[in-house]
Amino acid sequence: MFSTAAVDYLNFHAYLWFLGAACKPSAIPNFLCFCLQGLGANGIRLTMESALTARDRVGVQDFVLLENFTSEAAFIENLRKRFKENLIYTYIGSVLVSVNPYKELEIYTKQNMERYRGVSFYEVSPHLYAIADNSYRSLRTERKDQCILISGESGAGKTEATKKILQYYAVTCPASQQVETVKDRLLQSNPVLEAFGNAKTLRNDNSSRFGKYMDVQFDYRGAPVGGHILNYLLEKSRVVHQNHGERNFHIFYQLLEGGEEDLLRRLGLEKNPQQYHYLVKGHCARVSSINDKNEWKIMRRALSVIGFNDSEVEDLLSIVASVLHLGNVQFAADEQGNAQVTTENQIKYLARLVSPLNLEQAAYARDALAKAVYGRTFSWLVNKVNKSLAYKASCRSTTVLGLLDIYGFEVFQHNSFEQFCINYCNEKLQQLFIELTLKSEQEEYESEGIAWEPVQYFNNKIICDLVEEKFKGIISILDEECLRPGDATDTTFLEKLEETVKNHPHFLTHKLADQKTRKSLGREEFRLSHYAGDVTYSVAGFLDKNNDLLFRNLKETMCNSENPIINQCFDRTELTDKKRPETAATQFKNSLAKLMEILMSKEPSYIRCMKPNDAKQADRFDEVLIRHQVKYLGLMENLRVRRAGFAYRRKYEVFLQRYKSLCPETWPTWDGRPYDGVAVLVKHLGYKPEEYKMGRTKIFIRFPKTLFATEDALEVRKQSLATKMQATWRGFYRRKKFLTMKRSAIAIQSWWRGTLGRRKAAKRKWAVETIRRFIKGFIYRNHPRCPENEYFLDYIRFSFLMNLKRNLPKNVLDKSWPTPPPSLCEASQLLRRLCMQNMVWTYCKRISPEWKQQLEQKVIASEIFKGKKDNYPQSVPRLFINTRLGEEEINTKVLQALENEALKYAVPVVKYDRKGYKARARQLLLTQSSAIVVEESKIKQRIDYSNLTGISVSSLSDNLFVLHVHCVDNKQKGDVVLQSDHVIETLTKAAILANKINNININQGSIKFTVGQGKEGIIDFISGSELLIAKAKNGHLTVVAPRLNSR
């Protein structure tokens, strides 16, 4: 019945509040799970019971919870308390009791409507929106037609309630363009029907003078798509007569007050209601509480919304006007006593029609016509509204929700046929109410297997039977009198009644009454003891009103009318139909029977309206009046029935869910059957056997105080539970966070370790592969290149090249070179050569001409002496210099003698005489063409290079050398023995200048030389400890050359 999702949602919010909103929004989904885990996910109607906790606020919201439920005083006191606080709604179970506040309350706002939308019945304070919403939801979820029965006496607020419910649906139901139109028409049908069907009475300034049952059709989406109205018995007599202080139907006054001048002129009307007989009978055409002008505007707009065009409106209003005109038709008797129309604006046809009648009959005929015209127009109007509300796509399935707003029980000073019908209708509704409420209650006890003691209540079936029974009922007797040939009158009807139902306990007349009560009854009256109280009816007019006849010629005339509405209202077939039409009472009875059928087929909800005082005043609570209504509405019985058994019932699951925290065995979860859980729970709570009963699916608690005690215990428990839940939740939340963080940390760690491990493993694998390839390559290293050794060879090559790159020889003298692997020997050699070339080339590029010369000389020296003469190595590191003697050290005469001959080299030497080997200091000068021996200023000997046949030196470390000279003439003195400290340098230069590189002889042992004229000298060379040059005994020159370490 209730939307579980909605309830859960609410519960969830309730818990959020309950927990002091301790959690963050982000935690909500988890929190919800947590809550639902802890408390069970099944729709806990928490707030339903939480409404109970508000019970101390103002009385009880549900009379069922009233401790002293049999006390009418307590009942009324509760009503009063709440009424004083403007709490006009109270439940009896699912029945809503409403007390008319007679003032505007701020409880019908849109926000308030939203509060009730989709919310479970008990979750919010009692309201007719709750009833409306509940019915609507049942309609949608169960697809069962619903009806809301609104009852109560005149002025109790039925019509207001109906309108408010319609407004609620208009605001809260789904909408669309088409639906909006329907909603508008549904809402706007009210002002139109109220203008034509409502009037000011003594009881109510806006009293509905017809019964109304309105069906609202909903489509599968729950949107209102159409409607239909059934109307019941309009109080037509009001058209022609009103009691003192009452008015005719609103429309007459609205038209006169609000109608535009033009319109009024066309209708021949004057603004002043006092001009019209039908409007002055009650002597109160103007009422302060009613703004006719405003209402007129509203009504006119409503007519357009419903679909009236201008000419239809005019047709309708001209009927209203004609009724007023009709009322003003006055008669006077002519000589024969026949009626004559005397009014100025005579209507000729009317005069003709009424002419055979007497004065009284003429007035009667006039009034009958006015009533008939108005009554039928009203029915036409309802039809017209129905057409505009009709759901066009009628083939589609719809569900309907009916709203019954029917006239309430009425007791006046003078009660007539109308009151009789109205009160009979109320009897029928009461009967329906009793049947349905009792039945459902009883069915519940039966289905739950609970022993049920029937409650004594007054069953008004006996009164219904008294009115409607065939042959014996009042209506039957009335009809019989109407149809009976002969002189039937109201009095004969009364006599007949007395005769037929005289023994009925609810029927009384003057004749049948005892002495005491007789005084309160007139002779023309009968009294019915209705369920709501005694009502005395005057039989006057009963027959006429029941016959509801119109003179045939009047009917005929109306059939000829050119007004299209009247034309539709008066059908010609009526004239030819011989069959007597049904009497008003029978028609009413039949339509009521149909209504009961309609209502029985639907699921009913009840709103019981009450009026707090007769003065229509706010804040006045008339206890006597209220007590009376409480009584006749059967509210105490209603409550007794509800409470006869048990004040409170709830499904085991729901009960357990709510209260399980109160018992350690059921908290936090009960694993067994809910039934057993509840049994354990109530035992723990100490329920006494008489306090409760266990049904098949529900627990029934007899006294509210038992439930309240349980509720109070829960309230206390909630506090500690809330703290506990908060703590648990916080712990849970923190722990969850901690675990998440821990998990994350572990995940990161393991991932990282995995990555490291994988990296290491890959590295190892690679290393193993490399080593393996290396070893294999090593094994195959001498094979031609093949897959097994290619890596190794490449590596070797690479590492050799890299090694080579790092260890290249620094200079040409550096002979180091890494050892190449066998496969690279050739390349290595090529590289080495290249490298050397490169170094040489670079070296050469850097070399200066002087140095080049030096090196060339050194190279020559090396060619000549290397490995051949002992003191050569000593000369290597010593640079050759250009000359050992500067020009200033040479005698100028010598220089002059040389003339232009450029001096290439000069060195001090020691000359050994050819004979005697005397050592003499000389200078040796070398020019381009000759070597010159100089003594001071004298050139001792000039040796042309062409004459120089060779040069001899020893292989030892001495500095002696011999220049061999070709002796062609005597000028030549022979070979020259010289000694130079720089022998290698001197000889190299000489060899180069003389181009005698190949002519230097290096001798072992001794050198022979010519002394001139064929004579020979010999120089012996021996090694010794130190240099010694001396003439030996054998005449040879002996040279002892020191042994050098290098050798």
Ligand SMILES: Nc1ncnc2c1ncn2[C@@H]1O[C@H](COP(=O)(O)OP(=O)(O)OP(=O)(O)O)[C@@H](O)[C@H]1O
């Ligand atoms: N809920 C309400 N809030 C404010 N005023 C209300 C409320 N209900 C009724 N009234 C007042 O009471 C008056 C009578 O109410 P309403 O016309 O609904 O009575 P009723 O039960 O339909 O009577 P009847 O049987 O005569 O038609 C309204 O015109 C309005 O002034």
Ligand SMILES: [Mg+2]
């Ligand atoms: Mg009403």
